[in-house]
Amino acid sequence: MRTPCCDKENINKGAWSKQEDKKLIDYIQVHGEGCWGSIPKAAGLHRCGKSCRLRWLNYLRPDIKRGIFAQDEEDLIIKLHALLGNRWALIAGRLPGRTDNEVKNYWNSHIRRKLIKMGIDPNNHKLHKGFPSPHHVFAAGTSSSSCDKERNINNLTLIKSKSCEEEYINSSVSFTKKETSIINNSSSSLNLELTIALPSPNDCESPKIRDIDIDLNC
DNA sequence: AAACCGTACAACCGCGATCCA
DNA sequence: GTGGATCGCGGTTGTACGGTT
Structure with a gap:
């Protein structure tokens, strides 16, 4: 007791x-x-x-950023959730001024619903089978270098060194050793199947890549 | 105008992790 | 090494509020 x-x-x-x-x-x-x-x-x-x-x-807390989430914050939450799952404190740690509670609430009230509407399972980020989606789905893994395994998706690059001890680094998201360990422990092979939205007529240059196949096996 | 419903978000609760005597 | 105290996290609940019927 x-x-x-x-x-x-x-x-x-x-x-x-x-x-x-x-x-x-x-x-x-x-x-x-x-x-x-x-x-x-x-x-x-x-x-x-x-x-x-x-x-x-x-x-x-004086450093809390209140108000609506920006699109890039939302994108980052989705990416990090795909990698980390419901580890809201870790995700919030990547969003300056946001709290775990706020991120969690935003996920549950906005993002989750949005993904479901798009036919994406918010738990595993996979497209529902048979969902009549207007989205392209494609595998976006890149080839591995001779030394490291690397996947580069829309600013999200995962790099794993041979020794499995170095940090993951990319242009917008880097992971500490502790976070890397969590990612590794949660799944030795993450298969994050996301989608790419069809570009709108006035946004034909930079479609958002949403499909990731990440193999973290060392 | 009132009842109902859905949404957003603050706050609570339980539990595992960590600290410390 | 052990057990109690405390911390931190994630799940869940409660409630205010706006929109709809």
């Missing part, structure tokens, strides 16, 4: 008031983040530490 994170008695729940927000902001501005367990008492809040942490990280 797990002990509760805080005393349920005398604890506020639900939406935060302006006064509560101010107390938390004032306290953190003076004392900094951390020790969430002791912050409520020290700041004079009738909240549990977890609630304070969440409120600060997802809403009150």
